Amino acid sequence: MDLSYILNELGEERQNYYNAVAPPILQTSNFASNTVADMRYMLQHEPEVHLYTRGNNPTVTILEKKLAALEGAEHAIAFGSGMAAVTAAVLSQVKAGDHIVCVKKPYTWTNALMQRFLPRFGVEVSMIDGTDPENYREVARPNTRLLYLESPNSYTFELQDIAAVVSIAKQNGYSTIIDNSHASPIYQNPLQFGVDLVVHSCTKYIGGHSDVMGGVICGNRETINKIFEREYMTLGAVMSPHDAWLLIRGLRTLPVRMERVAASTRKVVAYLEQHPKVEKVFFPFSPSNPQYELAKRQMRNNSGQFTITLKTDSMERVEAFCNSLQHFLMAASWGGHESLIFPIAASYTDSKLKPSLPFTMVRFYIGLEDPDYLIKDLEQALEQV
Ligand SMILES: Cc1ncc(COP(=O)(O)O)c(C=O)c1O
Structure with a gap:
């Protein structure tokens, strides 16, 4: 149809x-x-x-x-x-x-x-x-x-x-x-x-x-x-x-939004992958991802989520990075018009429940903003790491 x-x-x-x-x-x-x-x-x-x-x-x-x-x-x-x-x-x-x-x-x-x-x-x-x-x-x-x-x-x-x-x-x-x-x-x-x-x-x-x-x-x-x-x-x-x-x-507007999200996300991921303060990017459509061929086989394109780990062992630096982002909202969901981060560090509390993911991980969602506007923001925030 x-x-x-x-x-x-x-x-x-x-x-x-x-x-x-x-x-x-x-x-x-x-x-x-x-x-x-x-x-x-x-x-x-x-x-x-x-x-x-x-x-x-x-x-x-x-x-x-x-x-x-x-x-x-x-x-x-x-x-x-x-x-x-x-x-x-x-x-x-x-x-x-x-x-x-x-x-x-x-x-x-x-x-x-x-x-x-x-x-x-x-x-x-x-x-x-x-x-x-x-x-x-x-x-x-x-x-x-x-x-x-x-x-x-x-x-x-x-x-x-x-x-x-x-x-x-x-x-x-x-x-x-x-x-x-x-x-x-x-x-x-x-x-x-x-x-x-x-x-x-x-x-x-x-x-x-x-x-x-x-x-x-x-x-x-x-x-x-x-x-x-x-x-x-x-x-x-x-x-x-x-x-x-x-x-x-x-x-x-779903197909139009998905197209924009896909292209912007690829641009932001490419920027982060070459950044010295970024340890790893988790993104199925990276050619270096071992599942890249499978991704291309069963998905028609990438969407807007990926995760990075920051090159630091300091919770303080991770928090400084997240807190200094000006154009990414810090929130739990994703898929809207606005770009977001979800810091795994936020699930590290004093409770006995130990999170299974490292606190250096930050999940991203790229929305409909200009990707260069987002990259500029990432650039200044990464100086905190
Ligand atoms: C992959 C995935 N499935 C299901 C859900 C649950 O959806 P909802 O929040 O609409 O109940 C979420 C919510 O974040 C999700 O990320």
């Missing part, structure tokens, strides 16, 4: 709302029936008809149609956050007594779901280095049901060979889920490699303006309908119509 058609037309029934170019925000919890027969029909045909916004809302439906098409999926279901989508997707595939194999260093709260939450309900989880697909096979057990991927993963951006992991899953009857937030649906479509379910934090690139939260699961119609009847309706983590509207607006 044509990308321009998906972003500008698909799912929009303008003749039903005065030919307005932007869709209406149907801010309602309830949809009324005229007769008992009508209501009987609605009860039997949800989610194809609109009955109650915890199940289905027309503004949210427009977004779901577009996101499904962007991932080449039959169907999609939107949630109030990326984490709600991750949790619902994982819960939909396992029950007590099952085992999951999950890539190491996924997003922080996915890690918490795997290591702290699911074991309370009798689900076992093994975390593996996903750079070798055989690791998924090696730790599998007779009760393994699900292989979980996040490619590239969080903070150090290691890739999993999606086709190879899917092949192991298919040989053994496991299902597969991938968090595709990092690449966005513009630069990677894992369903093409045979993955069963793709999840996104729409809070990131899809929204693109740091003003809305959302999540989505994309997959085949049967699985998504099952998720609707079970996890979606019981967990109740729904997306509001207003948030869906903001995400539809974000989608209009």
